[in-house]
Amino acid sequence: MIRLFRSKIYIAIALMLSVLLAGTLGYHFIAELSWLNAIYMTIITVTTVGFNEVGPLETEGKIFTIFLIISSVFIFAYAISVITEYLFSKNQLQLLKTKKVKKMINNLSNHVIICGYGRNGMQAVERLKAYKKPFVVIERDKDIIEKYEVDVLFVEGDANEDETLLTAGVKDAQYLIVTLPDDADNLFVVLSARQLNKQLFIISRASQVTSQHKLKLAGADSVIMPDKIGGDHMASLVVIPDLITFMDKLSTEGENTTNLEEVAIEDFADQMVCNSLRDLDLRRKTGCTIIGYIEPDGNYIINPEADLPLEPNSKVIVLGRPEQIKKLNEMFHIN
Numbered sequence: 001m002i003r004l005f006r007s008k009i010y011i012a013i014a015l016m017l018s019v020l021l022a023g024t025l026g027y028h029f030i031a032e033l034s035w036l037n038a039i040y041m042t043i044i045t046v047t048t049v050g051f052n053e054v055g056p057l058e059t060e061g062k063i064f065t066i067f068l069i070i071s072s073v074f075i076f077a078y079a080i081s082v083i084t085e086y087l088f089s090k091n092q093l094q095l096l097k098t099k100k101v102k103k104m105i106n107n108l109s110n111h112v113i114i115c116g117y118g119r120n121g122m123q124a125v126e127r128l129k130a131y132k133k134p135f136v137v138i139e140r141d142k143d144i145i146e147k148y149e150v151d152v153l154f155v156e157g158d159a160n161e162d163e164t165l166l167t168a169g170v171k172d173a174q175y176l177i178v179t180l181p182d183d184a185d186n187l188f189v190v191l192s193a194r195q196l197n198k199q200l201f202i203i204s205r206a207s208q209v210t211s212q213h214k215l216k217l218a219g220a221d222s223v224i225m226p227d228k229i230g231g232d233h234m235a236s237l238v239v240i241p242d243l244i245t246f247m248d249k250l251s252t253e254g255e256n257t258t259n260l261e262e263v264a265i266e267d268f269a270d271q272m273v274c275n276s277l278r279d280l281d282l283r284r285k286t287g288c289t290i291i292g293y294i295e296p297d298g299n300y301i302i303n304p305e306a307d308l309p310l311e312p313n314s315k316v317i318v319l320g321r322p323e324q325i326k327k328l329n330e331m332f333h334i335n
Contacts, residue, residue, distance in 0.1 A: 008082045008086070009079075009082055009083060009086055011082075012075075012078060012079035012082045012083070013079070015075045015078070015079065016075060016076065016079055019042075019046060019068070019071060019072050019075055019076075020039075020042055020043075020046065022068070023038075023041070023042030023045060023046065023068050023072075024038045024039050024042050025038075026038075026064045026068065027041045027042060027061070027064070030060050030061055030064050031055070031057055031058070031060075031061035031064070033054065033055060037054045037055065040054060041053065041054055042068070045065060045068055045069055045072070046068065046069070046072035046076065048069070048073075101153060101154070101155070102167070104153060105136055105153070105155070105167070105168060105169045106169070108134050108136065108169055108172065108173075109169075109172045110134075110172070110173070110174040111133075111134040111135055111136060111169065111172070111173050111174065111175075112124075112128055112133055112134070112135040112136070112173065112174065112175040112176070112177060113135070113136050113137075113138065113165070113168045113169070113170060113173045113175070113176045113177070113193075114128075114135055114136070114137045114138070114177045114179065115138045115159035115176070115177065115178045115179060115180055115186075115189050116138070116139065116159065116178070116179040116180045116181070117137050117139040117141075117144055117148065117152070117154075118179060118180075118181060120179040120205055120226055121137065121139075121177075121179040124177050124179065125137065125152060129151075135153070136153050136154075136155055136168045136169060136173075137152050137153065137154050137155070138154075138155045138157060138159045138164055138165070138168050139154055139155075139156065140156065140157060140158050140159075142156065155167050155168045159178070159180065159185075159189045160185060160188050160189055160192065161192075162192055162196065165189075165192060165193055165196055166196065170193055170196050170197050170200065171196060171197050173197065173200060174200070174201060175200070175201045175202075175203065176189075176190075176193050176200050176201070176202045176203070177203045177204075178190060178193075178202065178203070178204040178205060178220075179205045180205070181207070182207075183206055183207050183208055183211040183214075183215075186204050186205060186206065186211075186215065187211070187214055187215055187218050189204075190202055190204050190215055190218040190219050190220045191218045191219060193219070194218065194219030201221050201222075202219060202220045202221050202222075203220070203221065203222045203223075203224065204220040204222070204223050204224070205223075205224055205225075205226060206223050206224065206225050207225070207227070209225070211223075212225070250319070259319060259320060259321065259322065259325065260317065260318070260319055260325075261288070261317070261318050261320075261325050261328060261329070261334070262294075262315055262316075262317055263315060263316055263317075263318060263328075263332070263334055264313075264314075264315050265310050265311070265312065265313070265314045265315065265316065266312070266313075267332050267333070267334050268280055268332060269310075269312075271332060271333075274310055275309060275310060276306065276307050276308060276309055276310060277290055277293070277304060277305070277306050277307070277308050277310065277316070278306040278307060279310075280316075282318060282328065285331065286320065286324055286327045286328040286331060287320055287321070287324035287327070288318040288319065288320035288324050288325065288327075288328050289318065289319050289320065290304065290316050290317070290318050290319075291303060291317055291318065291319045292304070292316065292317035293308060293314065293315070293316055293317070294314060294315040294316070294317070295311065295314055296311055296312065296313040296314050
């Protein structure tokens with residue numbers, strides 16, 4: 001709708017310029033005025049300011065002036081109505097859009113809040129979209145919001161402000177990903193979010209090594225240094241290239257391409273008796289292999305034994321081809 005109004009505005013501007021051009025040409029050739037006087041006469045005529053004529057007008061000039069006044073009145077009235085309607089509609093649409101976004105956010109729970117839609121923020125969004133995880137992005141750059149708002153749920157504002165975090169539903173969120181370019185801003189967001197939601201799992205970006213400890217003290221559960229990860233990855237391609245290439249093949253892009261899956265024991269326990277990994281028998285049922293076990297306290301066990309007893313609130317990490325992972329999800333109704 002906004003584009004339609006913009007096209008109308010372009011038409012109105014073109015009509016006004018046409019009137020000015022026609023008036024100038026008419027007074028120059030019909031009334032034989034100089035170019036400057038022709039422009040002056042056109043301006044005072046279409047604006048109806050009531051100034052005196054710059055020179056006597058013959059019959060042709062007077063008739064031309066009559067038609068110029070009538071046409072300019074209608075064209076300028078049309079232009080004013082289009083601009084007014086555009087401004088009014090734009091404000092109304094913005095208001096309706098804000099209400100719609102607020103309603104959608106109010107219906108979310110256990111969602112992810114991403115602060116900043118830069119390079120890291122965009123990568124996080126793509127991954128969350130692939131896994132169909134609900135999320136909200138806080139961004140203060142209007143140009144970015146207008147460019148990507150079709151596919152992303154945005155909250156316009158500064159993530160450093162409590163009101164913005166509350167608008168994004170921080171009290172009902174499960175995760176917060178802070179990807180602002182400045183470590184000081186990230187630190188302030190982490191502090192604010194931790195005060196608003198004690199149970200929130202906060203992941204923050206850091207540029208400087210010295211910022212890691214400060215972010216942890218502020219309440220971040222995990223601190224990521226993208227530059228360090230990128231450098232480690234490139235160096236590993238030199239030292240152990242085949243292994244790194246193989247790890248890259250373990251895609252975790254989305255539900256139809258993933259090779260790894262993290263599954264809570266409760267997802268199995270609701271449908272079968274499982275006291276140990278052997279009871280799950282995932283290899284025979286789905287083709288997937290259990291390569292890791294996460295204990296309730298967060299301790300990781302790599303390549304666990306088949307007789308390892310399963311505890312409540314623990315998880316298993318399984319490896320398989322995409323079709324095997326899909327079969328696993330369908331068999332045990334894993335979201």
